[in-house]
Amino acid sequence: xxxxxxxxxxxxxxxxxxxxxxxxxxxxxxxxxxxxxxxxxxxxxxxxxxxxxxxxxxxxxxxxxxxxxxxxxxxxxxxxxxxxxxxxxxxxxxxxxxxxxxxx
Amino acid sequence: xxxxxxxxxxxxxxxxxxxxxxxxxxxxxxxxxxxxxxxxxxxxxxxxxxxxxxxxxxxxxxxxxxxxxxxxxxxxxxxxxxxxxxxxxxxxxxxxxxxxxxxxxxxxxxxxxxx
Numbered sequence: 001x002x003x004x005x006x007x008x009x010x011x012x013x014x015x016x017x018x019x020x021x022x023x024x025x026x027x028x029x030x031x032x033x034x035x036x037x038x039x040x041x042x043x044x045x046x047x048x049x050x051x052x053x054x055x056x057x058x059x060x061x062x063x064x065x066x067x068x069x070x071x072x073x074x075x076x077x078x079x080x081x082x083x084x085x086x087x088x089x090x091x092x093x094x095x096x097x098x099x100x101x102x103x104x
Numbered sequence: 105x106x107x108x109x110x111x112x113x114x115x116x117x118x119x120x121x122x123x124x125x126x127x128x129x130x131x132x133x134x135x136x137x138x139x140x141x142x143x144x145x146x147x148x149x150x151x152x153x154x155x156x157x158x159x160x161x162x163x164x165x166x167x168x169x170x171x172x173x174x175x176x177x178x179x180x181x182x183x184x185x186x187x188x189x190x191x192x193x194x195x196x197x198x199x200x201x202x203x204x205x206x207x208x209x210x211x212x213x214x215x216x217x218x219x
Contacts, residue, residue: 031206041193043147043210086146090206092137094146 002027006087006095013077013102021072021098023087031090032063034072037097038083046072046085077102106130108211110196116217117186124182125214129198136179137208138171139195140164147195153179154201186218 003026013019025032034046047054047061049070054061058077063070074081077100084097109128117123129136135154139147150169151161155176165171168186173179183190193215197208 033207035210042212043195043197045207045209048205048207084146088208092139092149092152094139094148097146 001091002029002089002093004087004089004093004095006085006098008098009096010099011101013100015077015079015102015104017077017102018073018075019077019100021074021085021100023070023072023095025068025070025087025089028065028068029089031088032065032070033088034061034070035086035088036081036083037086043086074100079104108196108198108209110194110211110214112214113212114215114217116219118219119186119188121186122182122184123186123216124180125194125196125216126178126180127196127198127211128178129196130200130209131177133198133200133209134176135199135201135206136173137197137199138179138181139197141193141195141213142191150181183216186216188218191216191218 005024007022030050035043037043049061049063051065058075060073079102082102086097087095111126137152138150141147153173168184171181193213195213197210199206199208
């Protein structure tokens with residue numbers, strides 16, 4: 001199956017800072033998604049982004065399918081952004097996630 | 105649209121007992137997925153259905169686990185003869201699969217504790 005690697009594994013930010021999370025995948029994908037799992041465990045779909053760039057408020061994502069990676073950008077981070085961010089490929093395989101902590 | 109609903113939210117059982125979880129997907133979603141998540145790990149895929157057909161099962165799904173989606177709507181996941189290693193959060197997701205696009209929506213999960 002497709003291997004998914006996320007980096008960094010952990011990230012601590014001060015409120016207001018920007019960050020970039022990365023997802024590398026081992027084979028071509030046509031169904032790359034980013035999820036946020038909040039501290040209560042709820043998984044929320046952020047982006048469906050098999051290729052190109054999308055933006056939603058302070059968040060944006062870019063997938064370069066030919067180079068097998070995707071990036072999630074978080075600007076002006078807020079404490080409510082804390083949690084774990086996962087990327088997921090077409091065979092329902094989750095990465096290990098990036099645990100983000102935003103401090104006030 | 106009430107989202108994906110899972111019941112119960114929490115289940116505590118003794119080793120060797122059988123447990124059953126239920127998932128009600130978003131109406132008209134044709135796909136339904138089951139995942140398992142342990143502390144500090146990402147969700148691990150267990151199985152998925154397209155309508156009532158179970159199309160894929162992970163090797164993680166031992167013969168003690170069985171899932172059904174009899175009418176293509178709600179699904180149940182049963183674990184027989186539970187073991188302490190089965191303790192985890194069991195997550196359900198549903199999606200409306202259109203061509204290659206397949207956006208998943210997750211329920212809040214059922215947390216299983218096997219004593």
